[in-house]
Amino acid sequence: MSDFSTDNNLLVQELLQERDELFQKLCRLQKINEDTLGGLEAQNKELSSEVAQKDQEIKKLTDQLAWFRQKYFSKSSEKFIKEDPNQRKLDFDGLEILPDEVIAVKEADKQIAEYERRKVVREKKKPVRLPIPEGLRREIEVIEPEGLQADWVRIGVEVTEILEHKPGELYVRRIERPKYAVKQAVNEVSVTGRPEQEDSSTIAVAAMPLLPLPRSNAGPSLLAELMMNKYYFHLPFYRQIAMLKMTGFHLPQSTLNGWFQGSSDLLRALYLRLKDIVLASDYIQVDESTVPVIDNEKHKTRKAYLWMVRSVMDDLVFFHYDKGSRAQKVVVDLLKGFKGAVQTDGYNAYSIYEQKKGVLLLGCWAHSRRKFHESLQEDKNGAEYALEQIGKLYKVEQMADDQDLDFEQRSELRKRLAYPIMRAFEKWIVAYHPKALPGEDEQSLELHL
Template sequence: GEEVTEILEHKPGETYVRRIERPKYAIKPIVVEENAENEQNEEEAPAIRVAPMLLLPLPRSNAGPSMLAELIMNKYFYHLPFHRQISMFKMIGVRLPASTVNGWFQGSSDLLRALYNRLKEKVLETDYIQVDESTIPVINNQKHKTTKAYLWMVRSVMDNLIFFHYDKGSRAQRVVVDLLKDYQGAVQTDGYEAYSIYERKKGVLLLGCWAHARRKFSESLAEDKTGVEYALAQIAKFYQVEKMADEQELDHEQRAELRKRLAYPIMRAFEKWVEEYYPKALPGGRMSRALAYTYNLFMRLSRYHLDGR
């Protein structure tokens, strides 16, 4: 018999130099006979012929497509900054200057621009999207420190396609107005006032988000335990309806009907409670803000029962 021991090992990915050899050929010069004046023409310089260069991603660069893909995937998928990747390559004997890598990255981003534009088109062609804006630290070269900027996210819910939009770090309303100027369909957002313009735009249905409303109440638990627990219990009933629809494997139309029959009456009663409870909440407190947030957006929050998606 024998004893077998299996050991998990690792072999680093291969980095290699690919040689492209293109032979050069010189056409032999043609010797011309003496002309009528018995003068011999000078021989023509030989013509050089070489095979055309293979198509490479970046002009005047020795970076192959696999190397560029590796750098970008590591940066955005595995969150490895370039300076760490440069150190990792150095350990296997490949020295890459930071300026070179940054140049490769800029060129690769330009190559991906067409793909980004097509992704943006596909997302905005759908009739149900979610939009949100998140903070991102951006280095200010003049101040020599990071400043808070905003990155907009737009998601096609049913296709699970996402694109990000950056406009000098701005969160102003003009950014989303320009971004969605031709959009038609449902737009789901939080309560940021910039989106309110779509309440009056023809062909656009503005939806709220119960997760945001619920979070406002959760953050008020220490201030008003009784009121918050009641509010969370009512919101939990909406999620129970969704769980029921999942268990019954309902399609979108059946799910909308279930929401209309079970969730909508609870929402109407909850809206009335929010209105009546608001005067009892501490003015300016967390609970007061949670109630005001929910009440002001209640029309958007209740619209989810119209469509099972």
């Protein structure tokens, strides 16, 4: 009995030991499985993140490619004409817009549509040949018919006037200043034929008239012609030199460059005064345009920028060039001390004026419209609606132009028709923004706007 009990105890101990080994093995396998699953999960997350990043990069490159194709290979016109005039209506769904605002927008839309229907289409005028001025010199050329007999009698004449051209005419302004001396000084002339001492009190000669450039034989009319041809008619100096050469007058390039520098210095005071008048207004438009500039070191042209500042109410413009730079420091120095509204194209250099006291930064509808036009293929419905609303604002401006309204009348028209449309359009943008750019909040929308 004792032997049987002993065998049972040994068997139980062996089973317990085997169970413990199996349990430990199972725990090791579970730990290995957990580690493997954890690694696979982390690897899967990493791969998913990498795939999502690649998808975003592919989407970005695809959008860029579509933009470049649209910009360089598609039609450049941004004019928007919807296919069906009755296709879209005013969209107020989901907007926190007041009933009075809805009525104002609908009334403005109705008046714009009525004006478009009533607007008379101007007929294209047929070209009319204007009479040639009588003051032009006529060279008469008589052509007699051949085979005339003695019994032929002249009963009239057919006249045809043709405009012809000869190279421009240069003339010499000869300034003669007679020199006079008193009779006593003349008697004291030496054998050489000259007074022994030329005293200013005994010699009389007229003073030279005021000339624009000292020690130069260029008169004001010639300098004005050269500058007008260059900056108004866009004729470079080398072409003007060639034109003068056709008249028989050879003008060296170095001489013309000197005349140009001297003339520019004479105009400096007018430029500074013009700049003061423009910056004294309370509403200006600023833009920067590219101009090709010759790099003397590299002997080729490079892209530079010329700044333009316009006083809208005075219709005055001045240009500013700072070594071809487009940097923000240029516009900061240019508009130092300005107070009022500044309208720009959205270039980031103007962002410094968003929070500046006394300055109101305005955008440009043409540049805003361009972005919606570029989004037509990505979001046709939203882009079309936005383009239609912007188009209505342009129609209001066209109404003002057609009626030749002054500033006050144009302002009243904008308040009555354009302002309600803009307010409703703004609310539509705020409501539509999350649909167009998922995942962005209101703070990011303010940054976009």
